[in-house]
Every structure is written in C-alpha cells, then in structure tokens.
Amino acid sequence: MDEEKIDENEWGYHGEGNKSLVVAHAQEVVQLPLDFVKQLCLKVQSERPESRCDKDLDTLSGYALCLPNLARLQTYHFAEHRPILCVEIKPKCGFIPFSSDVTHEMKHKVCRYCMHQHLKVATGKWKQISKYCPLDLYSGNKQRMHFALKSLLQEAQNNLKIFKNGELIYGCTDARGPVADRRELARHLKPFFFPSNGLAGGPNCTRAVIRELVRVITRVLLSGSDKGRVGALRLGPGPQGPRVCEASPFSRTLRRQGKNSPECSGLPKGCLLYKTLQVQMLDLLDIEGLYPLYRRVERYLEEFPEERKTLQIDGPYDEAFYQKLLDLSTEDDGTVAFALTKVQQYRVAMTAKDCSIMIALSPCLQDTRSDQRPIVPSSRSRFTFSVSVLDLDLKPYESIPHQYKLDGKIVNYYSKTLHAKDAAVMPTRFKESEDCTLVLHKV
Numbered sequence: 133m134d135e136e137k138i139d140e141n142e143w144g145y146h147g148e149g150n151k152s153l154v155v156a157h158a159q160e161v162v163q164l165p166l167d168f169v170k171q172l173c174l175k176v177q178s179e180r181p182e183s184r185c186d187k188d189l190d191t192l193s194g195y196a197l198c199l200p201n202l203a204r205l206q207t208y209h210f211a212e213h214r215p216i217l218c219v220e221i222k223p224k225c226g227f228i229p230f231s232s233d234v235t236h237e238m239k240h241k242v243c244r245y246c247m248h249q250h251l252k253v254a255t256g257k258w259k260q261i262s263k264y265c266p267l268d269l270y271s272g273n274k275q276r277m278h279f280a281l282k283s284l285l286q287e288a289q290n291n292l293k294i295f296k297n298g299e300l301i302y303g304c305t306d307a308r309g310p311v312a313d314r315r316e317l318a319r320h321l322k323p324f325f326f327p328s329n330g331l332a333g334g335p336n337c338t339r340a341v342i343r344e345l346v347r348v349i350t351r352v353l354l355s356g357s358d359k360g361r362v363g364a365l366r367l368g369p370g371p372q373g374p375r376v377c378e379a380s381p382f383s384r385t386l387r388r389q390g391k392n393s394p395e396c397s398g399l400p401k402g403c404l405l406y407k408t409l410q411v412q413m414l415d416l417l418d419i420e421g422l423y424p425l426y427r428r429v430e431r432y433l434e435e436f437p438e439e440r441k442t443l444q445i446d447g448p449y450d451e452a453f454y455q456k457l458l459d460l461s462t463e464d465d466g467t468v469a470f471a472l473t474k475v476q477q478y479r480v481a482m483t484a485k486d487c488s489i490m491i492a493l494s495p496c497l498q499d500t501r502s503d504q505r506p507i508v509p510s511s512r513s514r515f516t517f518s519v520s521v522l523d524l525d526l527k528p529y530e531s532i533p534h535q536y537k538l539d540g541k542i543v544n545y546y547s548k549t550l551h552a553k554d555a556a557v558m559p560t561r562f563k564e565s566e567d568c569t570l571v572l573h574k575v
C-alpha cells in the first residue's frame with residue numbers, strides 16, 4: 133500500500149496471539165499504489181492459464197478486495213506452522229428444477245451440470261465429460277457422495293482444487309491438462325493420512341490414500357450445527373423435484389442393475405451443503421419463469437430509470453434486501469414488486485449455484501479434544517478443520533438475459549446430442565434384427 137496514504141483510522145484491533153497482533157481493515161476494499169498493481173500484473177502473468185489471459189487486470193482503479201486466505205485454517209489462526217491441506221469444491225446446482233414454467237421436458241430429468249458438460253466439451257472448454265453429478269454430492273447418501281468426489285478427482289475441471297500449505301497441488305488450470313496426476317496427489321497426501329506407517333507405494337497405496345481423503349471430505353461436508361440465519365430461508369417440508377439425475381453414471385448403473393433409484397438419505401439440516409442447497413432453491417421459477425418477470429422490471433426501469441436505486445438493483449444488500457428474500461410466494465399478482473422479489477431471489481440463488489466450498493484440514497495431536505475445535509477422524513489420523521464459502525459476490529442483474537440464452541443453448545445442445553446418439557444406435561439395431569431374420573429363414 134502507498135505508505136503516505138495509509139491511515140491508521142481505517143484499521144481496527146482484531147485480536148492477538150503469542151507473537152502477533154492482528155488488525156483488520158475497516159473496509160473490505162483497500163487502495164493500492166498503481167505502480168504496485170502494474171508490477172504485480174507482470175509478475176503473475178506467466179502463471180496465469182492461457183484461457184484466462186484474454187482478461188486483463190484493472191490496473192487503473194487502484195482498488196482491490198482484501199480477503200482472508202481461506203486455504204488456511206479459519207478456526208485456528210495461530211497454528212499456521214502445522215501442515216494444511218485445503219480442498220476447494222465448486223459443487224454447482226444441486227437440484228433439478230421443479231417449476232411448472234419449465235418447457236423442456238429434459239430439464240425435469242437431467243440436471244443442468246450434466247447437460248452443460250456436453251456443450252463444454254463441444255466448445256473445447258474441457259476435454260472430456262465428467263462423471264460428477266451435483267445431485268450425487270448433495271444427496272446425503274455416503275455411497276453417492278463418495279462416487280461424486282471420486283469423479284471430481286478423476287476429472288477435476290474447475291470443480292475441484294487441492295492446496296497443500298496454500299500451494300495448488302491438484303486441479304485443472306484449463307483444458308490442456310491437470311496440475312498433477314493421482315499418484316502424485318497420493319504422494320502429497322500420504323503423510324496426512326498415514327503419518328506413521330510405511331504404507332508401500334503403488335496403485336494400492338494411491339487407492340487407499342484417495343479413499344481416506346474422500347471419506348474425510350464426506351464427513352466434513354455432512355457435519356455442522358443447525359445455527360445461522362439461513363434456516364429462515366427453508367423452503368418447506370422437504371426437497372422438491374426429482375432427487376436423482378438420469379444422466380448420472382451412478383444412477384444409470386443402478387438402473388441397469390434393476391434398482392430403480394438410489395437410496396436418498398437427505399442432507400443433515402445443519403450442514404453447509406444443506407444450507408447452500410436451500411439458497412440455490414430460491415430459484416423457484418427457473419430461468420424460464422423468471423425471464424418474463426425480469427422483462428417486467430426492465431420495462432419499469434426504462435420508464436422510471438431513477439427508481440433503480442430505490443429498487444436496490446445494485447444494492448445495498450442490507451437487512452431490507454434480506455427481508456425481501458423471505459417471501460417465497462409464487463403467485464404472480466402482476467406487480468413490479470412481485471417481479472423484483474423473484475429477480476433478486478434468483479440472483480441470490482445463482483450466486484449459491486456458483487460458489488465454492490473451501491475445506492481446510494490440519495492434522496491434530498491425539499490429545500486434542502473435539503470440544504476445543506471441530507475434529508474429523510480418518511482411519512489413522514485426526515484433523516482439525518474449517519469450512520468456508522468463497523465467491524459470494526451477488527450475480528449482476530444484467531446477467532439474466534445471458535442466463536436465459538445459455539439455458540436454451542445447453543438444453544438444445546444436449547437434446548440434439550442425445551438424438552444424434554439414438555440415431556447412431558438405430559442402424560445397429562436394424563442390423564442386429566436383420567441378422568436375426570437371416571438365421572430364421574427356411575432353408
């Protein structure tokens with residue numbers, strides 16, 4: 133920061149430990165010298181993935197967000213000398229739309245993530261289709277959750293990153309490939325999960341280590357107390373819409389085995405996944421039902437542009453804004469007020485559909501008690517952990533038309549791909565039946 137401009141009044145006492153005194157900046161946003169920003173840009177340029185380099189850092193504003201490093205443990209700030217593992221998951225939308233405004237039948241069967249995969253591969257964003265399905269992760273069923281996490285480990289895309297002591301050791305920077313392979317990952321993880329035994333290397337070791345990681349992450353994701361205000365956003369007695377996505381390889385395998393649908397355990401109410409899903413489900417109408425309401429607000433704003441502030445389109449996202457989110461009625465009375473409430477709820481839901489969960493784990497000593505801090509056990513180890521949510525800046529009002537177009541594109545492309553696949557299978561079927569006919573001919 134520019135020394136001359138640093139003002140002590142913008143800083144406040146935060147706390148202190150044995151060695152450090154911690155002060156926090158009054159704003160979130162901090163001011164930076166322009167030269168520093170320019171130099172920083174040059175320094176990090178070579179490390180940026182090619183696919184992101186079309187975007188330049190804003191070197192002229194001189195402002196930046198100052199955030200805690202969530203790859204570090206958030207419950208135990210002064211234990212930084214202990215090794216820290218951090219798993220970042222971007223789970224995406226965990227439910228299938230239940231709105232009656234949905235016109236594409238496919239959207240009631242296959243989740244958006246699984247459909248979107250086909251478009252992403254076709255456009256070269258990723259190389260191959262992932263077996264990950266958010267509905268498996270959000271199912272609360274351990275078997276399904278393990279499958280979802282293993283699928284993320286196979287094909288991380290931008291949905292999984294793993295950091296060791298703050299440094300990225302596993303994940304994808306872009307379609308050109310992963311940062312490391314599973315064997316290398318297991319080598320990094322082994323001291324965390326098998327600290328004192330000489331587990332031999334090789335594929336069995338890799339499998340054992342990955343299994344431990346998957347189990348620990350599942351336990352953490354299912355943990356949590358039922359505190360916090362998100363409880364107020366509960367959408368009724370239980371989850372709505374289908375609980376299984378027809379495209380998930382997990383449910384497809386079960387169907388092939390004659391089991392209709394996998395067991396749905398449901399998520400414990402206090403856990404972060406449950407809370408995230410509740411917020412995502414504020415998207416009550418789906419983009420198809422929402423878009424005409426957005427148009428209504430737009431028409432109103434065209435006529436009364438000065439109202440933009442009163443309607444809190446660009447914030448402030450304060451108590452009054454929060455209170456409006458609680459009105460879950462879907463009965464349209466034709467007013468701008470109704471349309472605006474649904475638009476704002478949609479923006480909040482979209483934010484929750486795109487946020488990331490950071491799970492930081494640090495091995496703890498055998499005598500650490502779980503009433504001192506949250507602890508998750510693995511077979512041979514115990515970890516103290518913290519869970520944080522990242523990327524919660526509200527999705528802009530202006531992105532709604534883009535959402536509407538993208539939705540149509542995703543569904544149409546998916547339907548077209550399925551159709552093409554069916555058509556490709558058909559001639560084979562005819563061929564098979566012709567072969568059969570030949571066998572049955574009289575001789």
Ligand SMILES: O=P(O)(O)O[C@@H]1[C@@H](OP(=O)(O)O)[C@H](OP(=O)(O)O)[C@H](O)[C@H](OP(=O)(O)O)[C@H]1OP(=O)(O)O
Nearest residue numbers: 222224248252290482483485486527528531535538
């Ligand atoms: O629309 P989606 O589902 O593709 O989500 C976008 C993300 O793509 P993903 O599917 O996760 O690979 C996309 O992620 P990437 O930049 O592709 O890693 C962004 O998070 C984007 O948000 P924003 O527009 O930058 O605020 C996200 O856009 P929003 O739809 O959340 O606005």
Ligand SMILES: Nc1ncnc2c1ncn2[C@@H]1O[C@H](COP(=O)(O)OP(=O)(O)OP(=O)(O)O)[C@@H](O)[C@H]1O
Nearest residue numbers: 199200201202203204220293486488490522523524
């Ligand atoms: N406070 C933080 N602590 C640790 N890592 C962070 C923090 N904020 C961001 N990151 C890292 O930087 C990445 C990008 O951050 P973020 O998702 O907030 O950017 P974004 O531009 O909003 O991305 P997108 O729009 O693609 O979701 C995250 O995936 C995470 O790995």
